[in-house]
Amino acid sequence: MPEPEEASTSSTNVTFKSLGLIDPLLEALDQMKFKAPTDIQAEALPHALQGRDIIGVASTGSGKTAAFALPILQKLWEEPKGLFACVISPTRELAYQISQQFEALGSAMGVRCVVIVGGMDIMSQKVALAKKPHIVVATPGRLNDHLENTKGFSLRTLKFLVLDEADKLLDLDLGPVIDKILKVIPKERTTYLFSATMTTKVAKLQRASLSNPVRVEVSSKYSTVSTLLQYYLFIPMVKKDVNLVYLANSLASNSIIIFTRTVHDAQRLSIILRTLGFPAVPLHGQLSQSARLGALAKFKSGGRKILVATDVASRGLDLPSVDAVINYDVPTSSKDYIHRVGRTARAGRSGKSITIVTQYDVELMQRVEAVIGKKMELWPTDEEEVTLLRERVDEASRLAVNELKDQSKAGSGRKRRRDGAPAADDVDRDDDMVEAGMPTKRKKNRS
Template structure:
């Protein structure tokens, strides 16, 4: 690595200078080689992290030197350990409560980050608290009163606690992490993050990790980082080499039929099917179940316990098919996903990158198949332009596929009736209770049990 400037001029100005790193070639580098202490090296080994990934190799030494870091890397590149290991090492050297805060765009990702940090920090006694929406505030207040070392949160719920939880503040904060920063800002968390930045110590280390450097992320960098080092592992939108990418072209009215055929062809493999809306996720899940395919839905309108439960059934292999909105597209590390199906092609090309990044992770291979109808041709062309490659057509026997149409039509009718019943009962429940199922709350301890349910025991 090259440090292009040794002085710290501009470290506390309004527009800090950013150093870019010249990447050194990897020659059997270990975690110990990049400065990680023995206790954490041992934890990495237990988790199967044999050698540092590129983003870890380039960013960890700078973070251990106390520098702010901007890490730009594609999905599945090991960003969580890249910021967790320096924080845990600094915590070991200077233990104090409420030492670090990690902000994530989704609740599921927050739980996953917490699990990784607790696993890496188990040997040094690191304690985490997860603070996200959809959960019981009182249980979270109790967890915060126990002074955890690291708070993993979504920005909205963190802001709620900063304003309303007596005795809670981040005055002792030494590290702030904004993970999936581009997604954080796409979800309009910007104003909440601005409010949080005003009440936390200026003398801190800040790590900003993102898949892309958007204009919003650049603005956030200027507002929150001092003399940062920029580690750019992926300079453009890209997908991993071991991912096989295909499309299937057919009329819009045949989408369900093609999905059923494809999942039957891939029977026994694990698949995530991405749809655009919560309603469509629910409809597809009902349709597939009516045809004997055990699919489980995951979307933002589900109560948090059901969202975690759905994830864990899929992670543990109890269900082979997960039907999801983009709530499942960012950051989630689900082992051994064989297939990603874009039932609805995403409107934004970068969302395609994140969706297909759920497969072909950690050196494994995987397949992604996008459904293209007469309405989606332009979206497909945009994606091909962004990733710099043409997708191949996935072979399908049209006559065999259309033979399924009659059974699919019947399953569609049943699914629509079930969907109407669900919507009707939900509407009645809302009137009776004055709030929807989405507001159902569970305790933090229950959620943590659920979130760990899919993890294999040694």
């Protein structure tokens, strides 16, 4: 197979109109306050509007969704027939966000979108699919489930396939499920593959699914943005909780995402913060889908100033008002660090990140600094103030441990049938954790 052709469009003084978009889309872009194309949009749209397959390599927050949604909607305006496009996403939250952007951009066209993800009622999804939507946005597991088990549903009329965050899809070992889906969709189609990085797995998927693609790459160096101020806090392991509360107190007027490595810590820290009067809400793979969407809505609206999340929130989500990111744990992967801190300082705005480093994290921290090509600054702390907080934080920690024990007992009582098998919503939750990169109970992981 020939190597993908490199795109060479110059994005200087490019407008959405000059790219050849139709009036209904230009009106929607104007209403959404999209003033000018981002680099990835300016590079990808001319080739996409000519009908070419696209490989898009761009970092988080670069405007990838509009880069693939606009050409799909333009073609749909010309040929409004049946199920038109399928977008495959690695996480549920990203799937909902993609659907919302399709509906906003296609508002003048009356575009119909359906989100098909795990953790939601499968019968209502079957009803929605029977109404012949134009766009299906799905996570791979639940899409494959419908393809195998929902009578009358197929992707035989599909004109467009989009694989979004392809590197994340393949990191979650969803390759075999995607292979199954590729076997039951038309060979004659347009395919867009978007990824933050081009790994060997992504290159293999590209060869299997794209035909004579154009490769569009912006910000090829994997890095953080210049408007982000990056700090670290070096403390003993036993002082992590009290220093986190100190940071939350210091940044009290800011909207903050606190990232943790485990579901347990996300839940525990959100309880500690709420006990101490901070407006915190958790987001992780073991929450029900409605709870997850509710947490995001509260954070986006400003009803909650602090979101305590696992890496389920590190990719793709558009949270425009995040002032600061705190890494309670140093991520084991430098890529994960870049995705996490990419939740702030978006679209040219400034932001700050603070990473809590203990004696066990020094090597991980050095790796992160090597990848981003800069040394982080030490965040100034008032030791006396930290000491004064210690007693209250210890008491809140004890309350959190007891509350989690009570929740665990109540949950295990509700969620087991008499035969000892997991209840249906347990299986759904495990399905979701696979989609979101979370360890499941079946793997006996302490997280």
